[in-house]
Amino acid sequence: xxxxxxxxxxxxAAERRAELxxxxxxxxxxxxxxxxxxxxxxxxxxxxxxxxxxxALFAGSALFGQQVQFQGSVPTGVASPTPLSLTLRDAIxxxxxTNLGLLLSGQASEIARGERLRSLxxxxxxxxxxxSENVEQIxxxxxxxxxxxxxxxxxxxxxxxxxxxxRAFASFSVFDYSLRKSHRAAQEGERAxxxxxxxxxxxxxxxxxxxxxxxxxxxxxxxxxxxxVETDQAI
Numbered sequence: 133x134x135x136x137x138x139x140x141x142x143x144x145a146a147e148r149r150a151e152l153x154x155x156x157x158x159x160x161x162x163x164x165x166x167x168x169x170x171x172x173x174x175x176x177x178x179x180x181x182x183x184x185x186x187x188a189l190f191a192g193s194a195l196f197g198q199q200v201q202f203q204g205s206v207p208t209g210v211a212s213p214t215p216l217s218l219t220l221r222d223a224i225x226x227x228x229x230t231n232l233g234l235l236l237s238g239q240a241s242e243i244a245r246g247e248r249l250r251s252l253x254x255x256x257x258x259x260x261x262x263x264s265e266n267v268e269q270i271x272x273x274x275x276x277x278x279x280x281x282x283x284x285x286x287x288x289x290x291x292x293x294x295x296x297x298x299r300a301f302a303s304f305s306v307f308d309y310s311l312r313k314s315h316r317a318a319q320e321g322e323r324a325x326x327x328x329x330x331x332x333x334x335x336x337x338x339x340x341x342x343x344x345x346x347x348x349x350x351x352x353x354x355x356x357x358x359x360x361v362e363t364d365q366a367i
Contacts, residue, residue: 139170150174153364162346202233202335220344227340228333237325237332244318244325251318254311257304267294 139161146159156174163169208230218226228234270290272278278288305311 136169143170143172147172147174153360201236202231202332202339204232205230206232206235218344220341223344224337224340227336231336234329234332234336237329241322241325241329244322248315248318248322251311251315255305255308255315257302259300259302261298261300263296263298265294265296267292269293 142161143159146157150157150159158171158173160171161169205227269292272288272290
């Protein structure tokens with residue numbers, strides 16, 4: 133991030149260069165995304181300053197919006213000291229894969245989808261079931277059963293036996309205004325999250341492409357200045 137003091141120093145150096153070659157210039161300093169930090173117009177003995185802080189311009193920028201997360205990224209792979217040659221498409225693909233703001237926006241979209249499904253489940257029939265198995269044995273004496281038959285051995289405890297109990301329950305709300313209203317709100321929330329995610333994708337593409345072109349333009353300006361210096365030295 134370029135501070136205002138740094139921007140002033142850059143412009144002062146540019147003014148000295150312009151005076152050296154005898155050519156008044158418009159000197160501007162921009163931050164990432166092409167946001168203007170400072171601008172000075174030379175000529176007629178006056179300077180017109182259009183100065184703003186990077187934070188204020190960043191907060192109101194159409195490229196970055198209000199989400200500072202778009203300044204960060206999630207590193208992947210292994211760092212290499214070898215410079216990478218990237219095409220514009222390669223740079224955009226990397227931005228879409230690793231931009232922190234875009235990843236957070238995608239997670240917010242998935243959360244909104246989950247909320248919609250949860251609200252929808254409240255409107256659907258609720259079916260529950262239960263299965264239980266019991267094993268018992270009965271002591272006849274505790275039940276008041278105690279008899280004896282001559283010549284027969286009568287048991288006092290009935291052998292263990294088991295039984296299974298399976299039950300199912302279903303419930304359905306014919307009309308619940310509150311649930312329907314909540315589901316409608318969840319649907320709109322999911323739609324808003326999806327649109328925000330698409331907007332975030334466009335924002336990343338624009339920002340990466342703009343930064344890529346700024347790098348190319350800066351490289352061209354450096355080459356032009358070097359050529360101009362060599363020409364001045366030769367003269």
